[in-house]
Amino acid sequence: MAAEVYYQAIGTLQSHSYLNNLNNHQKHQNNLVRLVARDFISSNGLSTRRSNRSGQRNCCVIQSLASQTSVVDPVLSPSRSNIGDTHKKSNEAALILIRHGESLWNEKNLFTGCVDVPLSKKGIDEAIEAGQRISSIPVDVIFTSALIRAQMTAMLAMTQHRRGKVPIFMHNESEQARSWSQVFSEDTKKQSIPVIAAWQLNERMYGELQGLNKQETADRYGKEQVHEWRRSYDIPPPNGESLEMCAERAVAYFRDQIEPQLLSGKNVMISAHGNSLRSIIMYLDKLTSQEVISLELSTGIPMLYIFKEGRFIRRGSPIGPSEAGVYAYTRRLALYKQKLDDMFQ
Numbered sequence: 001m002a003a004e005v006y007y008q009a010i011g012t013l014q015s016h017s018y019l020n021n022l023n024n025h026q027k028h029q030n031n032l033v034r035l036v037a038r039d040f041i042s043s044n045g046l047s048t049r050r051s052n053r054s055g056q057r058n059c060c061v062i063q064s065l066a067s068q069t070s071v072v073d074p075v076l077s078p079s080r081s082n083i084g085d086t087h088k089k090s091n092e093a094a095l096i097l098i099r100h101g102e103s104l105w106n107e108k109n110l111f112t113g114c115v116d117v118p119l120s121k122k123g124i125d126e127a128i129e130a131g132q133r134i135s136s137i138p139v140d141v142i143f144t145s146a147l148i149r150a151q152m153t154a155m156l157a158m159t160q161h162r163r164g165k166v167p168i169f170m171h172n173e174s175e176q177a178r179s180w181s182q183v184f185s186e187d188t189k190k191q192s193i194p195v196i197a198a199w200q201l202n203e204r205m206y207g208e209l210q211g212l213n214k215q216e217t218a219d220r221y222g223k224e225q226v227h228e229w230r231r232s233y234d235i236p237p238p239n240g241e242s243l244e245m246c247a248e249r250a251v252a253y254f255r256d257q258i259e260p261q262l263l264s265g266k267n268v269m270i271s272a273h274g275n276s277l278r279s280i281i282m283y284l285d286k287l288t289s290q291e292v293i294s295l296e297l298s299t300g301i302p303m304l305y306i307f308k309e310g311r312f313i314r315r316g317s318p319i320g321p322s323e324a325g326v327y328a329y330t331r332r333l334a335l336y337k338q339k340l341d342d343m344f345q
């Protein structure tokens, strides 16, 4: 099957289920918070992690939100039920990839690359719909590019998540930024998801094509030439990055920063771009430089992978809060969803 067909969106959204869930959401939120708080106290001892050694206080506070990502979501914790398929046994983690929703320059058919353009109205709707699709998949840590369209997509998507945690951007750019963005409540931290922005996940730098109309560029330089710039693996556009160059930083970042999170059992969402994600998918699915040419990603469509025993297994695109998608959830994901269903009954 051609790669471009392989990665298409699947199914329709079960929006009525989502609305029902929303109505019940507030009602059961307090209950959820209580359960979660109890689990943290009983399982990870994180609530007692505050340092009493004055010299280390700042250091502990700085790592506080980020460190919670080393803790499995208590909704998944084996201590809460007789779950047999635990992180410890299977070391399984979910990986969600989302290409940002349509941007204002996608709408105008302009080469965008590293120009920082926001979502269009349609892109906002796509991001919300993407959030509905993944609203029953656990998310412990979010990575986005440094560009607003990917960040908007991640934030809008998370407004739909049934678990109700709050995504919070980590500010590590300076000591002051770190210090001024501290959170002083352990309970609040436990109800938060760290969001890490990384330029390495940015769209490929499109060089002198940035801001040009794609159709006009094809008319001027020829369809074949422009297709080569856009989709070949190793031919860069004028003064820009080839996919290969984009992969050098995006895949390196994935391997250095994201894979260790998955290895430790954390569920990760990445909100990024057509080409930075193409390079990561090329790595995950072991595509050749020929195969990646025909790999196209739709805007705002989440793709789900399971990381297990060192392997990435693609599961397709979940279609809604009450649906598993065309591929069945793993047992662990099904249990997570069941717990959310029980809480919001």
Ligand SMILES: O=C(O)[C@@H](CO)OP(=O)(O)O
Residues within 6 Å of the ligand: 106, 110, 111, 112, 113, 114, 203, 206, 230, 274, 275
């Ligand atoms: O303009 C861009 O930055 C990208 C993604 O929108 O375009 P292309 O489809 O050529 O990868």
